Amino acid sequence: MNWLPRIAVVLALQTAVLFAMVGIKQYTLATGIPVVLETQPIDPRSLFRGDYVRLNYVISELDTATLAGDDDYARGDAVYVVLRHATPYATPVSLHRTHPGPRDGHVVIEGTVTHTGRGMTPHTILVRYGIEAYFVPEGEGLALERPAAGETVSIEVAVDRFGNAGITAVLVDDERRYEETLF
Numbered sequence: 041m042n043w044l045p046r047i048a049v050v051l052a053l054q055t056a057v058l059f060a061m062v063g064i065k066q067y068t069l070a071t072g073i074p075v076v077l078e079t080q081p082i083d084p085r086s087l088f089r090g091d092y093v094r095l096n097y098v099i100s101e102l103d104t105a106t107l108a109g110d111d112d113y114a115r116g117d118a119v120y121v122v123l124r125h126a127t128p129y130a131t132p133v134s135l136h137r138t139h140p141g142p143r144d145g146h147v148v149i150e151g152t153v154t155h156t157g158r159g160m161t162p163h164t165i166l167v168r169y170g171i172e173a174y175f176v177p178e179g180e181g182l183a184l185e186r187p188a189a190g191e192t193v194s195i196e197v198a199v200d201r202f203g204n205a206g207i208t209a210v211l212v213d214d215e216r217r218y219e220e221t222l223f
Contacts, residue, residue, distance in 0.1 A: 064204070065206055067200065068198055068199075068200045068204045068205065068206040069198050069206045069208060069220060070198075071198075071200050071201070072197070072198025072199045072200040072204075072205070072206065072208075073147050073198065073199050073200075074196055074197070074198055074208060075123060075125065075130045075147050075149075075196070075197055075198075075199055076128060076129055076130060076194050076195070076196050076197075076211065077097050077098070077099060077129060077130060077194060077195050077196075077197060078097065078098040078099075078128075078129040078194055079095050079096065079097055079098070079193055079194055079195050080095075080096040080097070080098070091175070091176050091177070091178050091179065091180060091181030091182075092173050092174060092175040092176065092181060093173070093174045093176060093181055093184045093185065093210070094172060094173055095171065095172050095173065095174060095195060096172070097169070097171075097172075097195075098129070099121060099123070099130070099131075099132050099149075099167070100151075100166060100167050100168070100169070100172075101164060101165075101166055101167075102121070102132060102135065102164065102165050102166075102167060103161065103163050103164055104135060104163045104164070104165060105163035106163075107132055107133065107134050107135050108133065108134035108135075109122070109134035109135040109136045109140075110135055110136055110137050111135070111163065113135075113137075113153045113156055113165050114153065114156060115153055115154065115155060115156060116152065116153065117137070117152070117153045118137070118150060118151075118152060118153075119135055119136070119137070119150070119151050119152070119153055119165070119167055120135070120136040120137070120138065120139050120140060120148050120149070120150055120151075120203055121134075121135055121148070121149050121150075121151060121167065122134045122135075122136070122140060122143065122146050122147075122148050123146060123147045123148070123149060123199075124145060124146055125145055125146070125147070128194070128214070129194065130147065133146065136148075139202070139203055142201065147199045148199070148203050149169055149197075149199050149203055149205050150169070150202070150203030150204060150205075151167035151168055151169040151170075152167065152168050153165050153166070153167055154166045154167065154168050169205050170204075170205065171195070171197055171205050171206065171207050174195070174207055174210060174218070176210075176218060184210065184212070184217075187212065191212060191213055192212070192213055192214075193210065193211070193212055194211045194214070195207055195209070195210060195211065196208045196209040196210075196211060196216075206220070207220055208220050
């Protein structure tokens with residue numbers, strides 16, 4: 041009957057991993073510094089999860105020649121982007137291979153390089169931050185995909201001290217349309 045303790049350990053480990061995943065995300069949302077990012081949304085549909093907005097951020101395409109810091113990246117590299125709080129949107133200031141540490145009036149967000157140079161200008165990199173999709177109630181994604189004339193869609197994210205980001209709200213003309221809550 042040695043199998044019973046082994047099953048209990050496996051179940052406890054699986055439960056701990058699930059709690060850790062949720063806990064890390066909640067930590068980011070609870071302690072992160074809010075930053076508003078300019079987006080270029082597209083609305084695909086998932087048969088299993090309903091409507092979601094796929095987000096493409098202006099800070100996802102970066103020119104390493106015009107930004108301070110490191111400039112030689114390959115696909116799959118981690119990149120830390122220093123963002124300056126600005127109105128209405130945060131703007132990139134520099135790029136780094138390692139976390140540069142806290143700076144006054146700035147936030148550091150971590151991403152992964154997905155493409156470099158090919159088919160683009162030689163110093164351009166594309167970056168994913170893990171905040172490129174947001175699920176909305178069924179039937180409401182189209183309104184974010186095709187905002188009315190003059191309407192702007194932006195995203196408020198919380199960025200924790202490690203560079204992890206989580207979406208806290210979808211803003212339409214600076215008004216909170218959808219909001220994430222703790223738990």
